[in-house]
Amino acid sequence: MERTRVGWSGMVKNTYMRWRLPLVCLLWEVAMIVLFGVFVRFDPEADAHWKEEQRQKNLTSDIENDFYFRYPSFQDVHVMIFVGFGFLMTFLQRYGFGAVGFNFLLAAFGIQWALLMQGWFHSFENGKILIGVENLINADFCVGSVCIAFGAILGKTSPVQLLILTLFQVTLFAVNEYILVSLLHVKDAGGSMTIHTFGAYFGLTVTRILYRPNLEQSKDKQGSVYHSDLFAMIGTLYLWMYWPSFNSAVSNHGDAQHRAAINTYCSLASCVLTTVAFSSLLQKKGKLDMVHIQNATLAGGVAVGTSAEMMLTPYGSLIVGFLCGIVSTVGFVYLMPFLESKLHIQDTCGIHNLHAMPGLIGGIVGAVTAAAATEQVYGKEGLISAFDFTGDYKERTPSVQGGFQAAGIFVSLAMALAGGAIVGEWAGCREWRRKPRSRLWL
């Protein structure tokens, strides 16, 4: 029975290369099994033995487990990573299956490594990494940043090179997150800095290094067609709808999760209107550009990633969404051609407009919101709990916290640029510099 196949030409000429993808996948998975065997165990909440102890202490409220606070959001985030990012990238005429398929491969590959790397930094106890539902969400978050970078690199690398980039990006993500969350005590529940700023600038740096001037010849492959656009709208809508879950998934139980969902909902609604307005304004004849609708409408979710769990207030969220719809659409129309022609950054899916700039805005909004926090608004205990201040927060006041938040933006940016440059050079130089192709990969 003959069926269509996903192929990446280039491999067909070289029998040596034919073995590379299978080998990398198999060796990697064996390594994962060994490392998980040595290091990874269940979180106490998922452990049968722990439950018995709880019962003996009469702590038997089954539903007060962290699992039930987070599992519905976990599934929403899962859908965003695999369906949302996967289908968003199908707008390119010939990349449809490749985008969904490789996004799937990268994500499945990345979450395992992310469980290890993030677990190493955040849930390492007595020589073991203990994983529960929050670890699964964080692994999905980490892979989300890989999917973002993939949006810029899409079509320029072989699958094996994508896997290698994923490996390094996940590692750098975990280090960056550790610096921000554990060392600087920065709050970033929805990942404006750790996920979006880091992922986007990492991807843009790598794509700059992989610049090939003759890629332009194959532009015809980049057009979108009617059904491609409907598939892409599936991706857009699932990202848009579930973003409140994304920004609230790892927030504190109760009011913080509730607030994060409301703020994100408001910001996204506002963002749709300014995207439509500017998309229509900036086009000849007032038509709407489908690429703007598919992308810029999401910028409002990115830009409240840090501040959604804070007391941003609904109108504050509307303002952030308002601005980001404009910034993102203007970015697509004016900045993206400039980046390509002058800076040689071929940003296939426009992640600079959807993730990089809104991510930076999100970091700034977060810093300002944190600096503006008062006991009057949060309550004394509420303030301590919202920002994880220790003791009686003598050493860290809201304004100091705001400063650390701002520092987090620069750290993320520096890690992304330096990391992207090193990884891009190292991984990319050896082989496809020698034989530049005029053809995209998938």
Added chain:
Amino acid sequence: MERTRVGWSGMVKNTYMRWRLPLVCLLWEVAMIVLFGVFVRFDPEADAHWKEEQRQKNLTSDIENDFYFRYPSFQDVHVMIFVGFGFLMTFLQRYGFGAVGFNFLLAAFGIQWALLMQGWFHSFENGKILIGVENLINADFCVGSVCIAFGAILGKTSPVQLLILTLFQVTLFAVNEYILVSLLHVKDAGGSMTIHTFGAYFGLTVTRILYRPNLEQSKDKQGSVYHSDLFAMIGTLYLWMYWPSFNSAVSNHGDAQHRAAINTYCSLASCVLTTVAFSSLLQKKGKLDMVHIQNATLAGGVAVGTSAEMMLTPYGSLIVGFLCGIVSTVGFVYLMPFLESKLHIQDTCGIHNLHAMPGLIGGIVGAVTAAAATEQVYGKEGLISAFDFTGDYKERTPSVQGGFQAAGIFVSLAMALAGGAIVGEWAGCREWRRKPRSRLWL
């Protein structure tokens, strides 16, 4: 990089019109920011300060927040509004992207206004509208009724006119809901009356006013094609699957939510079988009509909208679904051509069959179920809590409640017809009456 665009011709000739959509969107969003800034604040459950007070009173069960009872259902409803309604309308060959895209714009526009209008009536305290997850669900519900009306109007109006219609419909929805829920104390958790009856008859009235005889010339655009039908099935299935969440989303915690989910599940399952049966029966050669499968299978969910949270019982739900599958399919085959040829109602998506008639049936079933309620079935306290009877319900017995429920149907119907007529005339008369077009808009 050249990409396809959503265009509505007509605008190209008139540079004045080119500025209308951007201007309306931007001014509207600025107005929203001002109004939210003045009026909208977080619900206590989403407020950091409130949580501290709760903790000091030792009321620390985080998961007993309303948020955790409703958030999973909220996300399901969100998917129904944006993916469900959006993709259901893609069955029309050339409207695919327009249907999804404008549904997205309308909904994002409408939910903000709905938060204000519904909040004004239902959660206004000390000069502020307090919003939490239940407000978000209700805003989605309100916009659901706009999406229903959009199904009749689709293709006949410009985007700006759609936005104006949305503005008025949301306002009328909130007034109607206030009359039913707050004045008449009618129960309508799944919105058979407030959402479906109101939305459908509003849309049908407006489409009657916008009737243009020469629209028939462009019928060729209305055909469906293979892939369009698969996209439409995505819409159908998500509506069908998540309808139990829709009908239970704002019910009382515990048994009422549980019951609403079970009743809706049963009614929908039954509805599929009679839809298939009558679709096959009423077609020459016994073939199935895909439009029936895409629409009439959902009528069972509409028709238990009012009664699902009551003690309708599983077999009662099966009966309701049984009848509605038949009514809806027969409506598509016999009533819809009649409405178009005799009454000049061009019901693009058949909302009369899916929402109007099943909505009326739903109102009636709700009235009967309420009137038949007994202490034996509900328990005394259960009866009071299920119908929000005050005191010892001397003044309102189940049979009186049934009467009020019936009154709710007529109020909704009257509001829809009168409101639709006024709004349709006012919004529609000035401009597109003067220059009738033979072409659909999108």
Added chain:
Amino acid sequence: MERTRVGWSGMVKNTYMRWRLPLVCLLWEVAMIVLFGVFVRFDPEADAHWKEEQRQKNLTSDIENDFYFRYPSFQDVHVMIFVGFGFLMTFLQRYGFGAVGFNFLLAAFGIQWALLMQGWFHSFENGKILIGVENLINADFCVGSVCIAFGAILGKTSPVQLLILTLFQVTLFAVNEYILVSLLHVKDAGGSMTIHTFGAYFGLTVTRILYRPNLEQSKDKQGSVYHSDLFAMIGTLYLWMYWPSFNSAVSNHGDAQHRAAINTYCSLASCVLTTVAFSSLLQKKGKLDMVHIQNATLAGGVAVGTSAEMMLTPYGSLIVGFLCGIVSTVGFVYLMPFLESKLHIQDTCGIHNLHAMPGLIGGIVGAVTAAAATEQVYGKEGLISAFDFTGDYKERTPSVQGGFQAAGIFVSLAMALAGGAIVGEWAGCREWRRKPRSRLWL
């Protein structure tokens, strides 16, 4: 308004047959209403009267209802059955709408019968079947096994024959489940044995009996096309993403549900990598086969169906996923052509590779994991609760439990083969043996 129609030719020639599908659907639904009216009532948790009693006893924690532990998972499972299985089968070029549509009909038909049959065995009290959210999940599970069998039979039978097969398969499923769960006290929360092994071998047996040699002539209809493959990926991804909910949906509250989600997540991630590796290895030129990506990536979820809620550990799950990706892909490449040419089993969607073999592996892994359980790992009470051991488990130790688990595999296999043979012969012999068709049905 002319619209495309789903047709199955063959019916057009015979006016008698034209009446069969409507008649079967209507009579069946009437029978359901009568049986539900006599037997089915709400579970106490969904009953208004029960709630009042609880309140009077001061047992008022609304959220400790089983409903809130299971409803989000229920909705995920619901999506898997209707969207997941439906769209997974759209990869066939001309079956797209038929696959989704008939999957919808079968499932809506099957869940009603499943509620009755499973309720009869598991929640029959005082002459009534009491249904709650767990019954809805189990009905979806049961119908999942019908969808699996449908994957082998797809295109070979008329709709009425599909309904008859569904009727018998659901009945046999309930009997088999009763033997395993209630008589043998086998644990099988994710249904490796009851759902996958049983469903797949039942379907394969039926498709063997329906073998028609001249079916090969219409192979051209079996090709997949670009957009079909993207639709199929929607099915694949929703199955993949929501599988943790599938395997944890009916597990014990708390740690068991948590563990089941983590184990399934790990197994599925691992499975993707070995599927990609072997798909690339086994193809000429190292290309990936899209059918493998769409199917074999899911085998990891099937294979931890029994053991996911046990202390399988994350690395154990990785190992199971690792092996199943290989087994399933190798099955597609080598075993499937052999089954078709030598054993005359035309397995349209490859369910032998995705459900049958991984289901058997899942049963074995479950038996081994159960046999290896120790007090040290589970705690004494934890062990008793995890395996529902009664008393002080003198009569049933973990190793005995392992033996019973293994017996469960054989019982499921025997029920599937014998049941499939009898039902296939009985339902199939009379009519389409006499007039073999060279054409597929849909």
